[in-house]
Amino acid sequence: MYARARHFVSGLVYTGRPEPRQNVHFPETPFRRAILFTIGAGIVAACSPIRVPPPPNAAPAAIGRTLNRDEAIADLDVLMRTLEDVHPDLYANRPRDSVSSARARLVATMPPALSRAELWTRLAPFVAAFGDGHTSVALPREEAQRLQQAGALVFPPSVAMDDAGRIVVSAPIVRDAGVDAGDRLTSVNGKNADSLVHAWMTEMSGESEPFRAANVTGLFRDLLLIHSIGAPYTIVTQRGVGTPRTIELAGISQDTLRTIATRARPQRTAAPNFTYELRPSRVGYMNFRSMAGDPGRFKTDLAEMFQRVAADSTRVLVIDLRSNGGGDSRLGDELLRYITTKPYRMGSAKQWKMSAEYRSYFKSMVHPAVRWTHGWELFSLGRQLMNGPDGKIVTFSEWPEAHEAAQPFFSREVCVLIGPQTFSSAMDVADAIKTYRLATLVGEETGGRPNGFGEAYIFRLPRSQLAVSVSSALFVRSSGDTTDHRGVVPDIVASPSAEDRRAGRDPAMDRCRTLDERANP
DSSP: OOOOBOOOOSOOEEEOTTSOOEEOOOOSOOHHHHGGGGTOTTTSTTSOOBOOOOOOOOOGGGTTOEEEHHHHHHHHHHHHHHHHHHOSSTTSSSOHHHHHHHHHHHHHHOOSEEEHHHHHHHHHHHHHTTOOTTSEEOOOHHHHHHHHHTTOOBOOSEEEEOTTSOEEEEEOOSTTSSOOTTOEEEEETTEEHHHHHHHHHTTSOOSSHHHHHHHHHHTHHHHHHHTTOOSSEEEEEEOTTSOOEEEEEOOBOHHHHHHHHHHTOOOSEEOSSEEEEEEGGGEEEEEEOOBOSOHHHHHHHHHHHHHHHHHTTOSEEEEEOTTOOOBBHHHHHHHHTTTOOSOBOSOSEEEEEEOHHHHHHHHHHBOHHHHHHTGGGGSHHHHHHHSSOTTEEEEEEOOOBOOOOOSSOOOSEEEEEEOTTOOHHHHHHHHHHHHHTOSEEEESOOSSOSSEEEEEEEEEOTTTOOEEEEEEEEEEOTTOOTTOOSOOOOSEEOOOOHHHHHHTOOHHHHHHHTHHHHHOO
């Protein structure tokens, strides 16, 4: 589930529907300071005014339970009502009558009883069909974990989709099993692997097919369990044009899988959001996995990393965003301070819908003293966001802004890797880099599209406790071009072939290693 929290400057425009649009001017202050409408200057001087709550956990009693038909339909009703309340343009990609028909079919075919996992397989495609990567029903991984705790073994190999849409092994994980990276995976337990993945892609919300495919292959082990495909695993593989082979895999425990994965990734510096290591030829590699978490902690960890980068005399710095699903754009701003002083913006506008649900969520983030005194009334922006009818749209515009350089500043070549799983705020960072030429982008087009929705409101359905994410805002890409509906396209396209996977090569990383050689022959 992805949040895409982005922070904007001034130029707020308010539209109270159905009232006409009117301009409201505010001081040119970064939105990350303006959002402190919740503070109330003298109210909470000694308190921390804002605390972003974590997504709610599922009620333990809900995990593993069976729901009846009435409960499932009641959750569908709550789901639909909340989507319509919170989303700024729910029917942008799918007509309302098509959604109504799909909802009626769901109700008509709902069985007398079903598990949480079975309900997810019905609700997830319904929501995914809206075509918004931030509006989704999250895979109930608690159910997969429950099965694993009961002794279920997971599928050992990691898989990916190649350029032809076929499923291939990206990492065998278990040695001496007769499976190698680059092998085509033809079937699992008698089911066609390509067909499984393409069917499961309909359960994944996203804005592009490569993004959906990357999510399905990344969650392949859990999806097998959720769809009742378990160990032992009888697979059929094919290497090149060779004869298909049938292989029996016993499966492994999740703990064993984690141990193997950790052992395979030696790291010099590890932090909650990233790892860093110095690779041969003085290439520094930062695997920037997530933009979620505490900005203060990230700032400290990042300063330590760049001190290490300086001590390593790094020649080329590679920042890998290929598995980064986003989070908070402030982390991206902090990273860019170390590599550029150019003015930039991560987006040009944000149209934010103020619903009763999102206002309640705002109030949950602030100190009780602010809620009690309505401290947001002390600020013009706070009054615009928190007052007026539910459903009004507040629009922020942003202009390029230069950020103070952080030290030690890295002034040599920077290469940023992107791909189908680069999404949300990570995609916004890539968009700024591409638009303002802040570094060289290498890899594949991002799965997220800068002209799209975000700022997710996350809640759980009352009976099934399935987690749902719904966008509350529409974003415009940093160039301001509302007609460009692509993801962020890299400067240098590089994607792995089956031969690359078999040989353990990373063509995008290989292109980065020679960046400074091409720039300074």
